[in-house]
Structure formats: structure tokens, C-alpha cells
Amino acid sequence: MLTSIKTGVLAAILVSTAIFAQAQKKITEGTVTMGISYALTPEQEPMAAMLPTETKVKFNGNMSRFELQQGPATITVISDNIALNSLVLIDVPVAQMQIAVKGTKEDYEKEKANDPKFSDFKATGEKQTILTYSAEKYTYKDDKGATYELWATNDIELPAGLMGQxxxxxxxxxxxxxxxxxxxxxxxxxxxxxxxxxxxFTLDVPKGYELKTMEEVMQMQGGGQ
Structure with missing residues (x-):
């Protein structure tokens, strides 16, 4: 019954980080919808079906919230995108289970420790319209030698840290x-x-939820047949 929880929580973590904004029209609360594609290694392929291809993140200032359905579990992630604290709520009605996991800045930094570090962002001057926004192409690189590109707009400004650092x-x-x-x-x-x-949004644990660590939740895979 609970075999989807481990991958479901990982999938939630993967979409709970994001972007810094400095622009013209300032939007302090609302919803951002993202389409997501993945480049998985052979070892990561088993999780492919569990990873979302679209997610909607609601935000209010530095706080954000989104939900993810994984098998019998509804996973809600609430984040403070400045302090980098978070709250993961796992609700499994068929098992009458409600679990809360608190995350800290230290947890976030540990999760990101082995990921490539980006630098050397350079505007190229190349422009195109994405949605209704004028966007400019940037190139950047990581500390492992790979190069990337992104498109950024100055037409709007979202709260700092909404999608990560x-x-x-x-x-x-x-x-x-x-x-x-x-x-x-x-x-x-x-x-x-x-x-x-x-x-x-608040990081307070709702009434009725059992507080656990992320390690305890990860160990639950296969334990609730």
C-alpha cells in the first residue's frame, strides 16, 4: 500500500525548488504552472513514471505550496523560499495515515550538496517571445564542465527564491x-x-499529523503492505 511513498516524496522534493526574479511588473501572490521534462540516467529510469510532467505552485510572498498525487498518497509541500525551511505533508486516506516532515536550511543544503553548481551567467542578446513575455537567452556552466542555456524575461517579477536559488x-x-x-x-x-x-501558508504542523523525519519516511517503502 505504501510502496509509492518513497518515490513520491522524492518527486515532490524535485519540484519544490526554483527561480530568482528581478523585473518590472511585480507579482506577489498567485499560481505558476510549469512543464517539466527529465534526462534520467539508467539508474534513475525506474522513477520515470512517478515524476510529474506538469506542476502548479501557489505562492504568497516568500511562501509557496503545491500538491502531488502518488498512488494512494497526496503529498503537499509548503516552503519558505528565503529561509529555506519546509513542511511535507503525506496523506494516505486508505491507510488512515497523516504524516508531517519538517525540513530545515541544513536539510536543503545537504540535498543539494552533490548537484552541479551553476555560474558564469551571460546574456547573449538573442530574443524570443515565450508565453506573452519578451525573453532573452542566457548561457551558463556548472562546476563539472557542462554548459546550459536558459531564457529569462524582465516583463514580470516574482518573489525571490520562488523556484530555488x-x-x-x-x-x-x-x-x-x-x-x-x-x-x-x-x-x-x-x-x-x-x-x-x-x-x-504556514509551516505549522496541522492537527492530526504525526511528525516524522525524512529518513523514517524513506524507510517506509514496502513496510505497509
Whole structure:
């Protein structure tokens, strides 16, 4: 019954990080929809069916929230994108199970420790329209020798850290980019921004949820047949 939890939580983690914005129209709360594709190694292929190809992230200032359905489990991730604290809620109604996992900045840094580190962001002057936004192409590289490209716009500004910390040196809002999380390479494309009421969100554990560590949750795979 619980065999999907480990991969489901990993999938949630993979889409719970993101972008830094400096732009013209400031959007402080709403929903961002991302399309996601993956470049998986042979060892990572077993998780392919569990990884989302689209996700909607609701945000209010530095706080964000999204849900992911994995088998019988609904996984909700709430994050403080500045302090890098988080709360993962796992709800499995068929097992009458509600689990909460708190994450800290130290946990985030540990998760990212082995991922490539990006630098040398350079605007190329090449332009195109993505969604309705004027975007410019940037190139960048990592500390392992690989090179990448992203597209960023100055038409809008989103809350700092909404999608992670990798692109804080880009002078704009990345709307198409490649990144890594726990060794998984993905390319995200922003499909829609909606300025609307969202939140407020909190990192307080809701009543009825059992607080566990991430290690305890990962060990549950196969333990609830």
C-alpha cells in the first residue's frame, strides 16, 4: 500500500525548488504552472513514471505550496523560499495515515550538496517571445564542465527564491531553464502565471499529523503492505 511513498516524496522534493526574479511588473501572490521534462540516467529510469510532467505552485510572498498525487498518497509541500525551511505533508486516506516532515536550511543544503553548481551567467542578446513575455537567452556552466542555456524575461517579477536559488545571478525571471536536484536533471518551462489570491501558508504542523523525519519516511517503502 505504501510502496509509492518513497518515490513520491522524492518527486515532490524535485519540484519544490526554483527561480530568482528581478523585473518590472511585480507579482506577489498567485499560481505558476510549469512543464517539466527529465534526462534520467539508467539508474534513475525506474522513477520515470512517478515524476510529474506538469506542476502548479501557489505562492504568497516568500511562501509557496503545491500538491502531488502518488498512488494512494497526496503529498503537499509548503516552503519558505528565503529561509529555506519546509513542511511535507503525506496523506494516505486508505491507510488512515497523516504524516508531517519538517525540513530545515541544513536539510536543503545537504540535498543539494552533490548537484552541479551553476555560474558564469551571460546574456547573449538573442530574443524570443515565450508565453506573452519578451525573453532573452542566457548561457551558463556548472562546476563539472557542462554548459546550459536558459531564457529569462524582465516583463514580470516574482518573489525571490520562488523556484530555488540556482539562478539568483540572472538579471530577470527565468522562464525556461535546466537544473538538477538530488542528481536528477530536468528542464522546466513556465507555461502560465496567474496573479490571484493564494495562501496565506504556514509551516505549522496541522492537527492530526504525526511528525516524522525524512529518513523514517524513506524507510517506509514496502513496510505497509
Amino acid at each position: 540556482e539562478f539568483k545571478d540572472v538579471k530577470g525571471t527565468p522562464i525556461k531553464f535546466t537544473r538538477f536536484n538530488r542528481g536528477v536533471k530536468s528542464t522546466a518551462t513556465i507555461k502560465a502565471f496567474t496573479e490571484e489570491k493564494a495562501g496565506p
